Amino acid sequence: xxxxxxxxxxxxxxxxxxxxxxxxxxxxxxxxxxxxxxxxxxxxxxxxxxxxxxxxxxxxxxxxxxxxxxxxxxxxxxxxxxxxxxxxxxxxxxxxxxxxxxxxxxxxxxxxxxxxxxxxxxxxxxxxxxxxxxxxxx
Amino acid sequence: xxxxxxxxxxxxxxxxxxxxxxxxxxxxxxxxxxxxxxxxxxxxxxxxxxxxxxxxxxxxxxxxxxxxxxxxxxxxxxxxxxxxxxxxxxxxxxxxxxxxxxxxxxxxxxxxxxxxxxxxxxxxxxxxxxxxxxxxxxxxxxxxxxxxxxxxxxxxxxxxxxxxxxxxxxxxxxxxxxxxxxxxxxxxxxxxxxxxxxxxxxxxxxxxxxxxxxxxxxxxxxxxxxxxxxxxxxxxxxxxxxxxxxxxxxxxxxxxxxxxxxxxxxxxxxxxxxxxxxxxxxxxxxxxxxxxxxxxxxxxxxxxxxxxxxxxxxxxxxxxxxxxxxxxxxxxxxxxxxxxxxxxxxxxxxxxxxxxxxxxxxxxxxxxxxxxxxxxxxxxxxxxxxxxxxxxxxxxxxxxxxxxxxxxxxxxxxxxxxxxxxxxxxxxxxxxxxxxxxxxxxxxxxxxxxxx
Numbered sequence: 001x002x003x004x005x006x007x008x009x010x011x012x013x014x015x016x017x018x019x020x021x022x023x024x025x026x027x028x029x030x031x032x033x034x035x036x037x038x039x040x041x042x043x044x045x046x047x048x049x050x051x052x053x054x055x056x057x058x059x060x061x062x063x064x065x066x067x068x069x070x071x072x073x074x075x076x077x078x079x080x081x082x083x084x085x086x087x088x089x090x091x092x093x094x095x096x097x098x099x100x101x102x103x104x105x106x107x108x109x110x111x112x113x114x115x116x117x118x119x120x121x122x123x124x125x126x127x128x129x130x131x132x133x134x135x136x137x138x
Numbered sequence: 139x140x141x142x143x144x145x146x147x148x149x150x151x152x153x154x155x156x157x158x159x160x161x162x163x164x165x166x167x168x169x170x171x172x173x174x175x176x177x178x179x180x181x182x183x184x185x186x187x188x189x190x191x192x193x194x195x196x197x198x199x200x201x202x203x204x205x206x207x208x209x210x211x212x213x214x215x216x217x218x219x220x221x222x223x224x225x226x227x228x229x230x231x232x233x234x235x236x237x238x239x240x241x242x243x244x245x246x247x248x249x250x251x252x253x254x255x256x257x258x259x260x261x262x263x264x265x266x267x268x269x270x271x272x273x274x275x276x277x278x279x280x281x282x283x284x285x286x287x288x289x290x291x292x293x294x295x296x297x298x299x300x301x302x303x304x305x306x307x308x309x310x311x312x313x314x315x316x317x318x319x320x321x322x323x324x325x326x327x328x329x330x331x332x333x334x335x336x337x338x339x340x341x342x343x344x345x346x347x348x349x350x351x352x353x354x355x356x357x358x359x360x361x362x363x364x365x366x367x368x369x370x371x372x373x374x375x376x377x378x379x380x381x382x383x384x385x386x387x388x389x390x391x392x393x394x395x396x397x398x399x400x401x402x403x404x405x406x407x408x409x410x411x412x413x414x415x416x417x418x419x420x421x422x423x424x425x426x427x428x429x430x431x432x433x434x435x436x437x438x439x440x441x442x443x444x445x446x447x448x449x450x451x452x453x454x455x456x457x458x459x460x461x462x463x464x465x466x467x468x469x470x471x472x473x474x475x476x477x478x479x480x481x482x483x484x485x486x487x488x489x490x491x492x493x494x495x496x497x498x499x500x501x502x503x504x505x506x507x508x509x510x511x512x513x514x515x516x517x518x519x520x521x522x523x524x525x526x527x528x529x530x531x532x533x534x535x536x537x538x539x540x541x542x543x544x545x546x547x548x549x550x551x552x553x554x555x556x557x558x559x560x561x562x563x564x565x566x567x568x569x570x571x572x573x574x575x576x577x578x579x580x581x582x583x584x585x586x587x588x589x590x
Contacts, residue, residue, distance in 0.1 A: 048219045053271040
């Protein structure tokens with residue numbers, strides 16, 4: 001059976017690569033075909049890759065606190081690009097300072113993200129969630 | 139080892155040479171005007187007659203031809219995302235020596251189909267989707283292409299998962315369709331060799347008929363290549379060498395013509411510095427780019443538009459004259475200025491870019507395209523450079539500029555000229571006698587000094 005493709009990457013100007021590798025490895029082990037765009041990925045690159053590879057989900061990582069700025073409009077961009085049904089997940093240190101996570105989550109969901117993960121989340125939860133969302137049985 | 143008769147049939151001139159692969163010498167060189175309106179073999183016969191004294195003493199093993207006559211090989215590229223499979227498709231076309239007369243992304247619409255019908259397309263390269271990726275768009279495009287009035291060969295170099303369906307749609311509509319490996323089998327990965335091969339085969343099979351080369355089949359034996367394909371083969375050999383003979387290393391070449399400027403670069407590594415990341419489609423290490431708006435005759439006016447602020451009135455007047463009258467007497471000085479601009483703009487477009495981003499950990503660099511800063515050899519090819527009395531003035535425009543360090547042009551250059559117009563012809567012989575051809579190339583590609 002053909003593997004489901006997920007596009008991953010670290011958005012915006014961010015050089016943290018270790019978490020990105022961990023996510024790549026975990027998703028691959030879980031049976032997904034991973035298209036890893038690496039670091040400093042723009043919204044356009046995520047979307048271009050998702051179109052060409054027929055990806056079912058985009059996992060955006062952001063670790064230095066400007067995630068909200070970098071992710072703004074991404075949901076709309078996906079719609080414009082014809083990616084109506086793609087799942088958008090985002091995780092990492094999404095904002096700086098002590099902010100109530102529920103408020104952060106609401107902001108990102110308003111931008112079109114299906115799921116938003118707080119700092120310290122385990123990628124395994126993300127994997128369980130995408131399987132649920134895609135209707136993939138274990 | 140045998141002696142070969144080689145021709146490069148250009149749009150204006152046909153050049154010929156006789157190569158002895160035994161003594162590794164060029165025995166004769168001649169050129170004549172190409173007859174564009176009638177059969178091209180007339181230009182070839184004219185060149186042959188100029189070399190008849192030498193020919194009379196020899197036994198020619200084979201006659202081989204490369205051609206860019208009648209505008210050369212014209213292709214249309216169709217891909218999906220502009221920066222991904224469409225770019226990969228156009229790079230494949232350029233590497234095969236073609237001129238891209240139309241490039242289309244996403245789903246084709248009716249007016250784009252109409253444009254393709256009048257484009258003069260010889261071969262269409264259909265791409266889109268990584269292997270196992272998007273099928274929707276390329277299937278749509280295959281169906282849409284069936285509404286073309288014209289019929290020409292189509293090469294399919296898109297998602298292999300729907301290849302059978304695509305080929306069936308197109309062949310049922312009367313197209314000759316050939317499969318190739320995907321030009322972008324996975325994200326960002328460029329694979330043009332398979333498409334390049336198939337384009338070359340199609341050129342031989344189909345184009346020779348259309349371009350007035352049919353009667354040539356009686357005078358030539360084997361390879362007919364698009365000229366830029368032949369040039370690329372020669373440059374690759376010169377750069378990389380063979381197991382027996384070393385090449386000269388990384389190099390670039392510029393071929394300035396009346397209507398277009400071609401830039402070639404052949405180098406060993408993508409990214410030169412440790413702290414730099416790479417973004418986007420990997421460009422080919424052997425790259426050819428074609429600037430269809432940069433030429434010293436037919437396109438002189440478009441070059442002028444790009445340099446409006448620095449052009450003086452006399453030059454503008456000259457450009458107006460030559461654009462309207464192909465027989466207007468050439469002016470060395472102005473031609474050199476035009477050629478310099480073509481060289482500078484074309485090489486600037488060909489090389490990659492280095493962009494920086496400010497992060498909490500300092501500056502991060504990432505590169506798009508090719509980093510050619512360390513290339514130290516530039517070869518000038520083609521009439522406008524070779525006829526100029528200041529070739530270094532032209533070629534030095536390829537150097538990096540201190541005000542734009544992000545444009546990854548060479549930092550220091552030695553200059554070479556294809557004095558005898560033999561690079562394109564010699565490319566024809568590369569597969570047959572690589573060691574001999576390499577040595578002949580080294581003898582004929584002449585280094586020029588600063589005072590020349």
